[in-house]
Amino acid sequence: MIYTRKSDVTAGRVARSVGKPHATILDQHEILALGAEWEELAAHAVQENPYYTRRYVTAQLAYIERRPVQALAVWQDHKLIAFLPFVKDPWRWGGIVYVNKSWSTPYTTLSVPLIDARFAQSASTALLSAMASGLTGSSTWLLLDVTLKGSAFRHLHQAQTTLDLRSKTFDIFERATLSRSGTFDEHLKTHLSKNRRKSLNRNRRRLEEAGPLSLETYTEGEKLEEALQHFLRLEQSGWKGRSGTALASTPQTRAFAEMAFGNQPIGSPTNHTTETAKYLETRIxxxxxxxxxxxxxxxxxxxxTAFTLKSAFDESYRHQSPGLLLEEAIIRSFLNGNWADRLDSAADAGHVLETLWNGTITVGDVLLTASQSNAKFLFGAFTFLETTRRMARQTMKQALRSLRR
Known part of the structure; x- marks a missing residue:
């Protein structure tokens, strides 16, 4: 395995040794210089992660993120076979040791690296070896919002076992998912309570008394842009707008949304096919x-896999539950159509979609020491520090909630 501390980017290409796995650290400029190789990796990833795709990362770096973001990149000949963006957190444990964290923002809910399925195990081993090498200045890592039974983490865990590395999982929860199983009517009878079905039917009839009710779906072109503006307006008109957390609340978050979810060009990488260039698609x-x-x-x-990131509704119709009626319509479209194999709610535990969808995935944060030189005692100390930090934050949150009552 070869490591370098700085990549040599020329016309969007990173210099690397032919025939040998080659790990580099990319700074933000070098991340944005990637083109076709990034698109190809995303299209062949062992597990989908839309938040680490080129369009989404570019939008966040342009308008959301202010921290210096770097990435570990692993190459095999001329192919990018693993990609993990990260940030450094020197004060997480009071400056005792700094931690590398997989990159996450308020607009991401998954932080598994992109790993090429054609090189899955060798790419995973090379990535963990690079994390352990000291290439980033620290061999202690915190991977946030990891699907613990997903393909990416399974390969990383196999590599971890091979390399005899230590890890600890925190804050495990179940996230709602929807998979293709049975017909729409069978789904309603199996996964929605009788009271829920009656309530949806009653609210639908009430709305239909006021006029025609229909579902419209857009995935490209000017209609997608118009649909995005409808969403931004609905979200801004509701409680998120009043609290200042709607995407349209600031010029920066609006611009992020328009780049991440719209048709804005993000550059013109050469030598990539229409399929890989269109790997990340928006559906409204x-x-x-x-x-x-x-x-x-x-x-x-x-x-x-489609990730349902954002939703909003006109609060003047809140008594007719238009948001739930839209979710019901999306379930019908998903089960009757063929546009995806799985829906990921991108939600925390306790979300209403748990009462509407038919499955879950297990998500958690993973503390990993990627160096064998860290003895059991040292990793035990890291685990204690992280546990204490999380307990303190939880206690503080509970105290704040009590004060607001």
Whole structure:
């Protein structure tokens, strides 16, 4: 394995040795210089992660992120076979030792690295070896929001076992997912309570008394841009707008949304096919009443998995639950159509989609020491520090909630 502390980027290409796995650290400029190789890796990733795809990363770096972001990149000949963006957190444990954290923001819910399925195990081993090498200045890592039974972590865990490295998992929870199983009617009877079905039917009839009710879906072109503006308006008109957390609340977050979810060009990498260039796609579903949107859902689709990132509804219709009626319509479209194999709710535990969808995935944070030189005692100390930090944050949150009552 070869390591370098700085990549040599020329016309978007990183210098690397032919025939040998080659790990580099990329700074933000070098990350953005990647083109076709990044698109190809995303298209062949062993597990989909839309947040680490070229369009989404570019949008976040342009408008959201202010920390210096780097990435570990592993190459095999001329192919990028693993990619893990990260940030350094020197004060996480009071400056005792700094931690590398997989890159996450308020607009990401998954931080597994992109690993090429064609080189899955060798890429995973090379990535962990690079993490252990001291290339980044620290061999202690915190991987946030990892699907613990997903393909990417399974390969990393196998490599971890081979390399005899230590890890500890924190804050495990179940995230709602929807997989293709049975018909729409069978799904309703199996996974929705009788009271829920009656409530949805009653609210649908009430809305239909006011006019035609329909689902409209957009994935490209000017109609997608128009649908995105409908979503931004609905979100801004609700509680998120009042609290200042809607995407349209600031010029920066609006610009991020328009780049991440719209049709804005992000550059012109050469030598890539239409398939890989279009790997990350946006889908916006609108519930229409009298040809006006009263609920909207924004998803991004990577491969055959769609991640339902954002939703909003017109609060003047809140008593008719337009958001839930839109979710029901999306379930119908998903089960009756063939546009995805799985939906990921991108949500925390306790989300309402758990009562509507048919499955879950296990998610957690993983503390990893990637160096064998860290003895059991030292890793035990790291585990204690992280446990103490999380307990303190939880206690503080509970105290703040008590004060607000």
């Amino acid at each position: 579903d609108l519930l229409m009443l009298n040809d006006q949107p009263i609920a909207a859902s924004v998803s991004v689709q990577a491969g055959r």
